[in-house]
Amino acid sequence: MKDLIVVLEDEEDLLELLEYRLGCEGFDVIGCVKTSSAKKILLEEDVALLLVDRNLRGEEGADFVKKIRKEGYQTPVIYLTARDAREDKIAGFESGGDDYITKPFDFDELLMRLKAIIRRHKGHLEASIYKYKNLSLDFQNHSASIDDTTIALTPLETKILAIFLKNTGRCLSREYLLEEIWHSDGELKSINVAIKRLRKKLDKSDEEKYIKTIRGEGYLFA
Structure with a gap:
């Protein structure tokens, strides 16, 4: 590469x-x-x-x-x-x-x-590995793995997934994610689009597995 x-x-x-x-x-x-x-x-x-x-x-x-x-x-x-x-x-x-x-x-x-x-x-650079259940994130190499399947991520998707993995079980508002990722230099719809792309990579079926939408509040990683 x-x-x-x-x-x-x-x-x-x-x-x-x-x-x-x-x-x-x-x-x-x-x-x-x-x-x-x-x-x-x-x-x-x-x-x-x-x-x-x-x-x-x-x-x-x-x-x-x-x-x-x-x-x-x-x-x-x-x-x-x-x-x-x-x-x-x-x-x-x-x-x-x-x-x-x-x-x-x-x-x-x-x-x-x-x-x-x-x-x-x-x-x-030091490799940073985050793990949760059967999912792991390699922050340095911008990739995740679920069981034996490796998933390539963009740097933006890597950053979002790292935030979720550090806050498992906690509902994160769109405003919080916007501040953490773009430091308020962005729009709320950017969060929606980015998470939709990340969810499509992690959840291969239509059923929400990792990233759940909490209506009116934000997103929950569980």
Whole structure:
């Protein structure tokens, strides 16, 4: 499975070049010009590294990184930016950046740095396994298993299932789930859609087995 790199860059020529060059190096690459697009990818995909410009449309790059760090995302971040003042570099690292590269840059050096950071980050990850009855969740590998059947999950589905497994037997309101998952940066209908997809993977029949809907209150994992 290829590592996924998300490139946040509003200079379209450079964005296309990075997508092409990183793709040639064996990475899956998604380019974004807006932080909102990158945030959506973080929710749905297993991102190995974020390559972030400081000068973005609508939101400064370091502000975006600071925000996702507060929300619990530990995805490695390399700033790739023309802002080369000492105070800019300090602000980049203080916001949660793992490295800071200024433009113009050498692609081979960028490649070596991002490979080293991805390798180091993977080495620090510890597998988190949650178990309940005949179901287990491998948080790191985004998969669940029921008896001997393995089920692939998206990062978003993994996060939702982990919350349920930590709160078995407790009815969780949609508002609670919204706050835990999106930190209120979302809509209640997003919860309904996400849980419907997760339930379809876990409960192969129409009968509710793991995730039960409690009308007017929320969801119960039992």
